[in-house]
Amino acid sequence: MQTDDPAVAEIVEFIAGEVGVDSSLMTRDTPVAELGISSLDLIETIFKLESRFGIEIPNDGPLNGNDVTVGALVDHVAELLAAKNARAASA
Numbered sequence: 001m002q003t004d005d006p007a008v009a010e011i012v013e014f015i016a017g018e019v020g021v022d023s024s025l026m027t028r029d030t031p032v033a034e035l036g037i038s039s040l041d042l043i044e045t046i047f048k049l050e051s052r053f054g055i056e057i058p059n060d061g062p063l064n065g066n067d068v069t070v071g072a073l074v075d076h077v078a079e080l081l082a083a084k085n086a087r088a089a090s091a
Contacts, residue, residue, distance in 0.1 A: 001026045001070060011077050014052055015070070018045050028071030035070070042068060055080040 001012045001023055016023035021035050032042055046057050057063065057080060062072050 001028065001074070005078070007081060008074055008078050011049070011053075011074050011081075012070075014049065015045065015073065018048055026070045028069065028074075030070045032068050032070060032073060045073075049077055053077065053081050053084075055084055 003009050003012065012023050012026065016026060019035050019037055019041070026035065037045060042063070046063060049055070050057055055077070057076065062068075062076055
């Protein structure tokens, strides 16, 4: 998945490393299941993303379900990270 945003690139690379997939094979529309990420693996990946980026990903958000795409996962983490950074900058 190509991006010019360094934060998004870091998220993509982290996910690719966690699931052992070349990030160039990931597209925004790729279902995470196609990467070999089961629902349990997705939960574990979410926990690792939370720990790595110091964010909390709600259980009832857009990542709840079996049809989660790489784009949805990356966008959601990027939004939470941007919100965290905005709060830190205004504090």
